[in-house]
Amino acid sequence: MKKLIFGLSILSVLVACKKAEGAGGRASISGNIIVYERLYINGLCTDTVTYPGATENLYIIYGDGNTMYDDKIESSYDGSFKFKFLQPGNYTIFGYSKILHPGNNIPNNDDDYHTFEAVSKKVTVGKKENTDIGTIILIKN
Numbered sequence: 694m695k696k697l698i699f700g701l702s703i704l705s706v707l708v709a710c711k712k713a714e715g716a717g718g719r720a721s722i723s724g725n726i727i728v729y730e731r732l733y734i735n736g737l738c739t740d741t742v743t744y745p746g747a748t749e750n751l752y753i754i755y756g757d758g759n760t761m762y763d764d765k766i767e768s769s770y771d772g773s774f775k776f777k778f779l780q781p782g783n784y785t786i787f788g789y790s791k792i793l794h795p796g797n798n799i800p801n802n803d804d805d806y807h808t809f810e811a812v813s814k815k816v817t818v819g820k821k822e823n824t825d826i827g828t829i830i831l832i833k834n
Contacts, residue, residue, distance in 0.1 A: 714755040714782030715763065720818040722784060723775040724826040726751070726768045730833040745772030746788075746831055754785040762787075781820045787813035790832040 726746025731738045747770045752762035768774040776786070789809045812831060818824045 713780065714784060715780055716778055718778060718780035719821040720779040720781055721775055721777045721823045722753070722779065722786060722816055722818060722826060723773065723823060724786065724814075725828045726772040726774065726788065727828050727830050728772075728833055729830060733834070745770075746829075747772060749788055749831060751776075751786060751788050751829075754787075755782070757783050779818060781818055781822075783815065783817050785813050785815050786826060786829070787811045788829055788831050790830075791834065792832065 726749045728744055728746045728749070730742050730744070732740045732742060746768050749768045749772070751766055751768060751774050753764045753766075753776050754761070755763045764776065766774055766776060776784075788811075790812050792808050792810055812829055814826045814829060816824055816826050
């Protein structure tokens, strides 16, 4: 009888201890970054080039209630990325695009003339699951 009570208490503790989103699990989230960059000649946009987003910073938010990021990684040389060792749950992955202020057609290196916009994807992952969120497009210039 004592073994049965002990076994039931251990089982109830294990069931009650559901891990929240975050590090420490076996799931992962992967994807790819593509960068669009505008080319200018004499202040006019003449073309847009597209290339893999190598060494772009990507951020992850654990759960639904947070507004601050929980972890940050850098994409690989080919624009691929992978957040590893995650618990099952909800996550938001995001990076930043640089956008010119309205009415400012001439790009320059002074960030006072630019705003940054978060480009994000929300995803739910299961246990031991690799979830591919596809491509995140970031705009530069």
